[in-house]
Every structure is written in structure tokens, then in C-alpha cells.
Amino acid sequence: MSAITDAAPAPRAGGGIAGSVRDSLVVAKRNLIRMKRIPEVVLFGLIQPIMFVVLFTYVFGGSIQVGGSLSQQSYREFLMAGIFAQTVTFATAGAGAGIADDMHKGLIDRFRSLPMARGAVLTGRTLADLAQTAVTLVVLAGVALLIGWRTHNGIPKALGAFALLLLLGYAFSWIGALIGLTVRTPEAATSGGLIWLFPLTFISNAFVDSNNLPTFFRHIAEWNPFSTTVQAARELFGNLPPGFRTPDAWPMQHAVLASVLWSVLILVVFRSLAVRKYRRAAG
Amino acid sequence: MPGAIYAEGLVKTFGNVTALDGVDLDVPEGTVLGLLGPNGAGKTTAVRVLTTLLQPDSGKAFVAGIDVLKHPNEVRRSIGLSGQFAAVDEYLTGRENLHMVGRLYQMNAKAAKVRAGELLDRFNLADAADRPAKTYSGGMRRRLDLAAALVVSPPVMFMDEPTTGLDPRNRQQLWEVIQELVAGGTTLLLTTQYLEEADRLAHDIAVVDHGKVIARGSSDQLKARTGGERVEVVVHQSDQLAPAREVLAGFGKGEVKTDPHTRQLTVPVTGGAKLLAEVIRELDTRGVEIDDIGLRRPTLDDVFISLTGHAAETANAEDAEDTEGADGAAKSKGRKEAGK
């Protein structure tokens, strides 16, 4: 019979940034294992954006004018960055629901009684969701290539575009996390996590040329962090149609830089709000 | 110098429910405190405050000499917790759960793996180790949770109803584990509804009701407080209850209680074994045929009922009042008189 006390090492002090990263990865691994055991969640997360790609391409394909072009191919290429960006943002509602669910399960008491880094439960969750989003993007890009989407600036820039998209998704997942910590049920976190995404993604340049929007909405669209990343991805993919006039607004003119700035700002602000909320959510 | 677990004047209210109403505790290092009390007494709330999961409204708490309110993270390094409801991830296997906990206690991957294996063996979970915990039975989940609390061997352990839902063999084994831990110097706070468990494991017992500690002491001290010994007789036939009752009344130091259903009579006595022999002789003389007779000392059950006015494991205080309350009150009154 093995001794209960002998073999057990005394708990060591963790801490510092390294400890925080390690704890987050341990929690991320837990969430990835869960995803593997509940694959339907990942599956549905894939079907929705694929449906969007197909619907937008074949239903609206020829009827929306971008830049000076009405060609089906131009719109298809123009559209894809918008759908990628929409995919990474809509995935954040799932992160919020997962956190809301965790907060009301017994396991959270275990986490809260362990000497682990304070933000690790949330960081682990958002990192696992980031991994899931990355997989979704890869599949989606495959589908897009199948139906004729192409990039024109080389692979490094295309990868840069995907990196910006994932950074945006990661930043937004902290907004989802904050919502998940605020509401009482996963259902509320899902709907609460989706509501704000509709105006965000539709008052933007994701599906239309923002130059064609009414003035009021055009200004919003041009400063929208979501639009900024879409514009940056289009530039890097080389997907701006011939004759496209880049709006004069600063974030549109410096889309890559603005995209990074926006995402980092959102990440820092909402991460600290969420971690603080988590710590306060005692009992 | 305060004990390994020390609390002073803990108060916690939820809306208009006062869960803790000034709880004081002091558990010397290396001892076990059994926290007893009816449902809703505040046991779990006390455990949650002491394990940093809940902020009290007022009061002080120290665990392993560390201020729980000021330095919760240092306290977490010194405690292990098995809460009332199993805190395991349903979709992870038993092994993965324990490995994760080990890693979060800052063990390296290899040490965490070895430890997980040992604990799975020790808690009879080796066969189910690689199945997701959602396929576990209630008792298996409970054991996995206990194993998680023991991944490192922290100086102070909290177990909230650790044996609820365990079968007798597993309960016995957990008791052995606990005794081993305590022999190794661990301080333990244990809540339980099984008074036998408190009797067997706890050095000291605190009885909590309505958020207050209403009695404390060793099991023997509490029993002594509840009253002295009594004679219990089971007669062979119901028509012998009356003569037996007369005999017992002659020897007893209080009211004779009769239960026609079990044909049992009980009376408080003083005089011990010698008196018992006399009672038997007298019953024999009167031609009362007996199935069983004995001298009984109060059990912790009696202590519990006399202190809280109702039995442990009674879900609802009102129910207890109707069925057992009056009875319990009478018993306790009788005992107090006998004890004087």
C-alpha cells in the first residue's frame, strides 16, 4: 500500500510571469481535452462560417459593388477577409459561455483553492479558444481557396493577415470572458456575447465598400476596430479590388498598425477588467 | 500561539440569512476537529471562508499561521480542500484531473504523473483511471475529489462531509488515510453527519447550529455533558412491558420510556454493572422474559439530538419538530437531570 504522505511533495511556491504562463497552459490543456471530447462544439463552430462563405459568394456575389468593380471574382476576394474577421469575433461568444459554465460548476472551487496564478483560469480558456479559432480559420481558408479565393502578395503577408485576425479574435474573447463572468448562465453569455457583435460587424467594411455607406455610418465603420483589421487583412492578402479608394480616416490609411493598436488596447483593458471580476466573484 | 486553524468572530450573511453568526474555532496543530451540525447550520460556509473561497462580513481567520483575509494566496499553498460537492472536471479522466491539480500545485509534469498514479491506486480508482469522470458513480467521483485534495500533502486539510456517499469499505479506507495523514502531522477540519466518524477520528468536536458553536469538547466530554448511563431492556412479549416497567421504575433515576413497537424500555440509572445484575435478577423473579438487556452510555447521536433539538441528517427542522422534536426534548431534559 502506497503511503499517502511520504510520496507527496510539499507544495512549492509558484509565481511570476513564468508561473502564470505555465498555469495558463495547464488550464488551456484542460480546455483542449474537453474540446476533443465534445467535438460537436468545434464542428458547429466550423459549419456556420462555411455557410456564410457559400451564401455570400453565391447569393450576393454579383449584386454588390466594391470599388469600381462589379465582378464576381473581385467581390469574392473582397468578401473573404470580412468573413474571416466575422468568424474570429463570433467565436468569442463561445468563450464567454464556457466561462459562465465553469463559474457555476464545482471545479471552480478547486481552482480557487489552489495556489495558481490569478488570471490562469481565464487565460487558459481564451488560449484554448484561440487554438480552436485557428483551426476554424485553416478549414475556412481551405474552403475559400476551393471556391476561387486567391491572395496576391505572397505567403508571408497572408500569414501576417491571419495573425492580425487571430489577435483581434483573442482581444475580443476577453470581452466575451467579461460577459461570461457577469451573467449567471451560459445561455445568457451566448446571447449577450452575440448582441454587440451584430452592429460591430455590420456597421463595418466587412461585406460592403464603406465608401458607399451613409455618412454617419461611414465614420463609425472607418474607426471600427473590426473594419481596421478587415482592411489590414485585405491589404496583406492583396484582395482590394481594382479602383478601390482607401478612405481617408487614419485607421484605414494605416490599417496594419491601427489593427495591432486596437487589438492590444482591447486586450489590455478587457483582460484586466475580466481578471478583476474573476477575483471578486467569490461565492 | 493560535492553532493551525484559528477563527474569531466569523460572521457571514447571505441576504437575510445569517450563515455564520460569530464562529470561533481553534484547532491545535496535528489534531482533528470534527464540525457537527444540522443541515444549514453553517458548516460549509465556515469551510469556504477558511479556504479563501468566501469573504466573511467580519471576523478573523488564520490558517497555518497566515491571515486568510490578507494573504489568501499564501494560505492556498498550505491547504488541501475536499468540498461538499465534488470539484472535478467531468470531461477529463480521473488521471487527467489529478495531473492537472498536481501541475497547478506547481509540481513538474513527471512528479504530477507519478503522484496521480499513486492516488488512483490508493483510492481504488485504478480501473477507472482513464475514463472521463462523468462516467463515474457518485462515490467514485467523491473519491477522486478526495484524491485531488491530497495531491500534495499540505499541512492543513479541510474535508466537507468526506464520506457522504461512500460504501462501508471505502469509508473505512478513507478513515485509514485520514489517520495516516494525522499521524504524519497534518491538521484536519472535518465536517460530517456521521457521528460515528467524528467519534472515531476527531480529537475535538464543535457542534454548530444557526451559525454559532453551541458546544465543544472531546467526544467523551460532550457525552458526559449529555448525561449518564441508562439501562435498555427488550422484552420478549408485549404483555410483559407493564411488569418490566414497574421493575425499572424501582431502580431508575428518572422516567421510564417505553417503545411498544420494538418492545424496548429505557431508564436513566446510576450504579453501573452491579445495578444491571440486580435488574436482571428482579426481572427474572417477576417472570419477565427478556430478549436483550444492556447498560448504554450516551452516543454522539444523543449528544447531537439533545444539543440541537433534532437528529442529524434530518433535512427539515420542522419535520424534526413533529416527529422527533418533542421526544428529543424530553430525552435531553431527562438526561440533564440524571447528569446532575
Ligand SMILES: Nc1ncnc2c1ncn2[C@@H]1O[C@H](COP(=O)(O)OP(=O)(O)OP(=O)(O)O)[C@@H](O)[C@H]1O
Ligand atoms: N450562496 C448562498 N446564498 C444564499 N444563502 C446561502 C448561500 N450559501 C449558504 N447559504 C445559507 O447559509 C446557511 C448555511 O449554509 P451551509 O451550506 O453553510 O450549511 P451546512 O451546515 O453546510 O449544511 P449541510 O449539512 O446541509 O451541508 C443556509 O441557511 C444556507 O441556505
Ligand SMILES: [Mg+2]
Ligand atoms: Mg454543508
